[in-house]
Amino acid sequence: MGRLQALFINPVLNKEIKLRFRSFKNFLGIFLFLAVCGAVSLAFIYIETQFSHDHFTASDSRNLFMLLSMGQLGLIVFITPGLTAGAISGEREKQTLNIMLTTQQSSTSIILSKLFSSILFLTLMLVASLPLYSIVFLYGGVSPQMVFVTFGCQLLTMLTIGSIGIMFSTLMKKTIVSTITTYGVMLFFVVGTIILFFIMLRFIVGVSQGPPGAGQSSHILPYLVLMLNPGVAMMTSFEKNMFVYQFQQLGIDWPLWLGFTLAYITMTVTALLIAIKRLRPAMRLKPTRKKKG
């Protein structure tokens, strides 16, 4: 328990939180984020009540929830690489990494602290936006389960992108290279996967001429590509029928959220393990005589 506690509550995390939350620009970031979210919500309600119809229905409320949730997911995808891709390389560039590596802090503790301190800031942004959701709850149309699934999806996305950012930050010497690489991966996840999915779908469906019948093999590759897309995974949790037809054509009946969850957990664990292993140099072990000092 003590060891586990030390991994999550430790000097590096304390330091990161202190330095991060001490700066004015972070306060300003949260303020602007809430202002934008509030403006979008109010504008949405205004447009719905003034131009579409003169009342705000539960269905409108649900649409507003989806709009806010997708907006926040977009924010996570956009901000997380910037917050994490310089976590280790930034210390290296500031010439503070070597000193930190000669302390008693374990590599696991340093990497997890860096990840959690970055994510904590984004989580604060999400939590700070919760009162905005009260507008949604006021009009109904959204189940508590939907809220939990949405938050779960956002947190997992944040954790995975953060881990990938930290991994690149550990592997690459320069923050700029690490940041560009992380954004590149994110761009592939968000845009590339959809394009690739439809290209593959068109090719496969074009070849097999319709959904696979008995004896025909299912095509899992497009599913594997699409499950990397957090936006699509979240949308399918809102709209259960979304992509169902396409998956039928491919002969797959697994829900996308399942693949997304498994893929993102696997990527998080793998990225963190690589980062932890590569943070310190592999001190070569060779059979040498143990001396008594």
Added chain:
Amino acid sequence: MIEMTNLTKRYGSFTALENLTLTIDKGTVFGFVGPNGAGKSTTFSILATLLAPSDGSAYVNGYDVTKNPKQVRRHIGYVPDFFGVYDQFKVNEYLDFYGASYGISSAERKAIIPQLLELVNLTEKADSYVDLLSRGMKQRLCLARALIHDPEVLILDEPASGLDPRARVEMRGILRELKNMDKTIIISSHILPELSEICDELGVIENGRLIASGNVGDIELQLQGQKTLLVTVKDNVEQAARFFEDDPNVVQINRDEQNGQLLQLSYQGSDDEQMALLKKAVNSDLSILTLSQKQTNLEDVFMEITKGGE
């Protein structure tokens, strides 16, 4: 203590460090001298567990740097040649963070930090932001940081570089205090006179190889093959010269042009042989006024052997 045996570091075909074998006893202040790129920082990085050696072994207080890096880290305080600080920290917070990173309890940290700040003369800056400190103050703060867990071994890579003369004097004073605290210190510097003054022993490294080590006299002997003894006699200079000529370790005798009573002996014997010779001279009927060893200008020796390699 520090023990390195055939320590080697290669980067592809380039050998940064080649078969470095060196033992530094507990409580010794060891100065590492060499031009840029000689392998000093590579050696220090290996000892600080920041770099894996390609071959050979290195032990700090009996712990192998490759097998027990965590134990090694517990026993060392490392000040790198170039380092940054967290600008948004205050001096107190900076030390508190590193104290916590070494697992020191909050109560202990509160007791230790004022003592360390006093040691490095930064007490009045305890609540200043690190960003506002001068370079010399940052160097001293970094030294305090390296001492927070009371390590037995200090690895100081160019701690006086970039400091103005006053800051250097202050740094030298702190190092003397640390020496009195019986710390084993391995230090590198380009400021040779300072090193020879502070250090018990010196090592000269060039192109990754240790070419000489020991005290200043030893190094002169190793590098030049001989040392210079100065003998002043009251009279009978010729008789004295003949006496010293008979010693097989005396290579050459020069009579000082300005002071006719002063003999300069080029001597290649060991310390024990030198002692025996001087004892014999004192017990003889020579009218010897003074016997001494010429103080070496280490900087000249260093420039000579490294051929201005910097």
